[in-house]
Amino acid sequence: DADVTQTPRNRITKTGKRIMLECSQTKGHDRMYWYRQDPGLGLRLIYYSFDVKDINKGEISDGYSVSRQAQAKFSLSLESAIPNQTALYFCATSDGMGQGLYEQYFGPGTRLTVT
Amino acid sequence: AQKVTQAQTEISVVEKEDVTLDCVYETRDTTYYLFWYKQPPSGELVFLIRRNSFDEQNEISGRYSWNFQKSTSSFNFTITASQVVDSAVYFCALKTSGTYKYIFGTGTRLKVLA
8 A cells, every 4th residue: 555645636626616635644754745746847835744733834835724633644725726726736744753864755646627 | 045956858768778867956055865756657756866965975776876966066867778667757856954845856857769
C-alpha cells in the first residue's frame, strides 16, 4: 500500500461549491504539506503543518483552508471553488526530527477541475 | 533570496543517449539540502535523491548520477543510456536549514524516443 494517499484522485466541480481533499500517511512523519501544481509554475505551497496543533500558511493560501485531524491526516478545503483553482494538488510528508532527512514524500495527486 | 533554476524546459533524446538535466540554485545559507524528483506521465512525484550542502561527493545509482558543485551552485542530474521509461518531468528542489520552505524549480520535461 502507498505510504501517502490522497482522495479523491480526480474531481470535477462547479464554481462556488465547497470541496475537501483528503490526505493520509503511514510514514509516521510529523510534517505534512499541501501544494498545487500548475503547468510551467512548478509546485507552490498552500499550507503546511508540523504537528496537529501547528498549522501555517504557505505562499498561496488565499481561498483555501486546512485541518490536521491527526498526525496521519491532513485535509485541504476550498470553501467556494473558483475556476483558477483548477490544478493538480499534492499532499506531501517529511520527517522533521532534525536528522537531515528532509526529503518529502508525495501522494499521487488530486486533479481538480472547477467549471 | 532563494531560487532554483531549471533552464531546460524540455529535452528530447533518442533511446540509449546520455542526457544531463541542469539545476542551478541560489541561497546565502551555508547549510541546505538539494533534491531531485521525477514526475512520470502518471503524475505522481517520486523522490530520487537528497544531497546535503556539506557533502559534495557525487553519487551514482545505476544509470543515474548526480554532480554537485558548490563552486557553481549546481546540482546536475545525468541519465546514462536513457530509456523510454525515463520520460518524465524532473524537478530540482532546495531547502535551507531552519526553514519550512522547499523551493522547486519549474521542471524539465524529458522525452526519450524509441
